[in-house]
Every structure is written in C-alpha cells, then in structure tokens.
Amino acid sequence: MSIQSLVDYAIENSLEGRPLDVDVSQSLVRPPLPEWLRVEDGLTGPIVVADVFEFDAASLTDFPLSSDRGPGSRMPPTDVDALAYYLPIHFYPRQWGIYYLDVGAIQLAEGLKGAPLTPWDQAWLDLAMQILYDHERFHFMAEVAVTGAEVALAADRGRSYPTFFRDPAAALLEEALANAQAYRRVRGKADPSISSSVETWMLGQGPGYRDFGAFVDDADWVLGKRQEGDFVLSTASPARPSSPALPTEFLFPNIGSYRIPQYMVLTTARRSIRLEKRFPKAFNMEIRVNTAEHDPPHFHLFTPPRDFKTRCTWPELDVMRGDPGLSRRERKNLERYLVVYGEEVRRKLVAAWGRDLPAIPT
Numbered sequence: 001m002s003i004q005s006l007v008d009y010a011i012e013n014s015l016e017g018r019p020l021d022v023d024v025s026q027s028l029v030r031p032p033l034p035e036w037l038r039v040e041d042g043l044t045g046p047i048v049v050a051d052v053f054e055f056d057a058a059s060l061t062d063f064p065l066s067s068d069r070g071p072g073s074r075m076p077p078t079d080v081d082a083l084a085y086y087l088p089i090h091f092y093p094r095q096w097g098i099y100y101l102d103v104g105a106i107q108l109a110e111g112l113k114g115a116p117l118t119p120w121d122q123a124w125l126d127l128a129m130q131i132l133y134d135h136e137r138f139h140f141m142a143e144v145a146v147t148g149a150e151v152a153l154a155a156d157r158g159r160s161y162p163t164f165f166r167d168p169a170a171a172l173l174e175e176a177l178a179n180a181q182a183y184r185r186v187r188g189k190a191d192p193s194i195s196s197s198v199e200t201w202m203l204g205q206g207p208g209y210r211d212f213g214a215f216v217d218d219a220d221w222v223l224g225k226r227q228e229g230d231f232v233l234s235t236a237s238p239a240r241p242s243s244p245a246l247p248t249e250f251l252f253p254n255i256g257s258y259r260i261p262q263y264m265v266l267t268t269a270r271r272s273i274r275l276e277k278r279f280p281k282a283f284n285m286e287i288r289v290n291t292a293e294h295d296p297p298h299f300h301l302f303t304p305p306r307d308f309k310t311r312c313t314w315p316e317l318d319v320m321r322g323d324p325g326l327s328r329r330e331r332k333n334l335e336r337y338l339v340v341y342g343e344e345v346r347r348k349l350v351a352a353w354g355r356d357l358p359a360i361p362t
C-alpha cells in the first residue's frame with residue numbers, strides 16, 4: 001500500500017477551512033485541541049519544524065522545570081494528547097502532523113526518570129519522545145485506514161473520516177490502541193520499573209486511554225485492530241453488517257520509513273533548550289553524537305529500529321572498550337555511511353568536544 005497516495009487523496013478531499021474544534025466538540029470524547037496549539041489563524045507561536053530532531057540534553061542545565069521539581073518527579077498528570085497532538089489531514093491538509101509540546105516531553109522524561117533531568121539524560125528524553133510519537137502515530141494510522149477503506153469501497157469522497165472522528169466508540173478504542181502501541185514498545189525495550197511507571201501513568205488517564213491494557217499482548221493487539229477496523233469499514237459503508245472478527249488489521253498500515261510531519265511547539269523559546277537535527281538513517285544504521293560526553297571523542301551507533309549498537313572512537317573507528325563489536329557487514333555499512341555523512345559527523349564531534357579533529361582517511 002502506498003501511504004503517500006492515500007495521504008494525497010486525503011488532502012484532495014479534505015475539509016480545509018472547517019475548524020477541528022467544531023468536530024472535537026461534536027465528538028464528545030475526542031480530546032480538545034490543546035491550548036498550546038492554536039490553529040485558527042494558521043499556527044501561532046514559535047514552532048520548530050523538524051521531522052528529524054532531538055532535544056539536546058546537554059542544554060538542560062538551567063532549565064527551570066528541573067530546579068522547580070524535586071527528586072521523585074512524577075509523571076505528567078495528563079493524557080498523552082495534552083503533551084503531543086495529532087492534527088488530522090482531513091481537517092488541516094496543510095498543517096497536519098504530530099505536534100509536541102516542549103515542556104510536555106521534558107516533564108514526561110523527568111517523570112520516567114523519577115528525578116530532574118541532567119545534561120546526561122539524553123536517553124530519558126529520547127524515550128519520552130518515542131512514547132509520544134508511538135501514541136500519535138496510531139492516530140495517523142487510523143486516519144490512513146479510514147481513507148483506504150473509503151477508496152476501496154468507493155464511498156463518498158472525504159466524508160468517512162469526519163464521521164469516524166465523531167464516533168465515540170471508535171474514538172475511545174483509538175485512544176486505547178494508541179496507548180497500547182506506545183506501551184508495547186516500552187515494555188519490549190525498557191526495564192520493568194520504567195514500563196511499570198508508564199503503565200501506572202496510562203492507567204490514570206481518561207476513558208479510552210486507560211483501557212490500553214486489553215490490547216498489549218500480541219493476540220489482543222491484533223483483535224483490537226480488528227474491532228477498530230470494523231468501525232472503519234462500517235463508517236465507509238454504513239449498510240455493512242458489523243463483523244469484528246474479520247481480519248481487518250491490514251487496514252492499519254505499517255508506516256515503515258514514511259515520515260509523518262512532526263513539529264515541536266516551543267513555549268520555552270527564551271530558555272536555553274536546544275533542538276538538534278539528527279543524522280539520517282542510512283545503510284541500515286544511524287549515528288548520534290551526544291554533547292557533555294567523556295573522552296575519547298566518539299559517536300554512538302544505532303541499528304534499526306533505533307536500538308543502541310555500540311560506540312566508536314574518532315578518527316580510529318575503534319569500538320570502545322566493553323562495547324559490542326561490529327560484524328564485517330556492519331563495519332562495511334559504517335564505512336559507506338561515513339563516506340556520505342563523515343564530514344557532518346566530524347563537525348558535530350568538533351563542536352561537542354570543543355577541539356579540532358581530523359577527517360577519517362578514506
């Protein structure tokens with residue numbers, strides 16, 4: 001399935017000019033547009049458009065949240081959608097995408113850590129962003145599913161999604177599945193104390209959100225998508241009898257490398273937090289350079305899906321002591337990666353370590 005074709009179709013058949021808040025208030029259960037996301041006169045406020053970005057933890061030294069909040073920081077007292085928000089294509093064909101509230105992501109990172117962040121807490125920020133992304137990504141997948149059903153059933157162009165959006169049962173299930181998607185990845189990756197704090201946090205959220213637990217295990221996750229798929233098909237084809245056991249999970253796309261537009265809403269622009277562009281994923285790997293790091297100069301190597309692999313020194317490209325080694329194939333890919341991005345990586349290392357470093361010999 002071509003996701004881009006469906007996105008283009010949704011844009012062509014969108015309801016531009018019809019404010020989402022109308023539909024939100026009619027839906028009864030959809031979360032309201034957050035206050036930090038005002039879209040009436042176009043998007044306001046200082047926003048960084050950045051589909052590949054990360055917070056630079058090293059810039060958090062004098063971030064006020066950190067000093068205001070004592071040890072034992074708690075998880076944010078809100079639903080996920082108060083910290084990040086998915087603007088649907090059908091209502092906002094030009095501005096659609098995932099929006100993150102800067103302080104929301106930081107607060108979530110602090111809650112996950114259970115203490116104020118320090119410049120060495122890149123991993124907590126990354127985890128917070130991943131949770132928010134995985135939740136909002138499901139809203140995108142649901143919109144694509146509805147669009148795909150509309151195309152397949154030759155239903156009224158552009159009508160299905162607004163109808164689906166206002167269906168309370170579909171909306172509640174969508175929030176549960178969105179949280180389940182985020183929780184499933186945390187549970188698979190992070191240690192049990194972290195996944196249990198995420199679980200407690202999600203259980204304290206509103207209706208729908210807090211029901212994610214029913215869809216966490218693999219078989220239940222599939223059944224949840226089937227139930228939602230049944231809503232999707234019934235929306236596009238109202239006369240269709242409900243059949244929630246049919247294997248409709250195919251409607252929800254695996255988005256693979258498709259890039260959902262992502263935006264950071266900066267409410268702390270005068271403070272010192274920095275956003276950095278990521279190096280691209282290529283040759284089946286991704287490189288990260290963290291600031292506030294120890295000698296020797298090195299970069300972090302990740303293999304998809306963003307799993308830490310190892311650290312390599314610069315310019316020797318030796319694997320750091322105690323870290324896993326690289327296979328011959330990975331070594332080859334790293335060399336190819338650095339042929340393309342080596343100079344960018346070198347420049348970032350120079351900035352991070354504050355001293356000149358040689359290019360790697362090619």
Ligand SMILES: [Zn+2]
Pocket residue numbers: 080081135136139175178
């Ligand atoms: Zn949501």
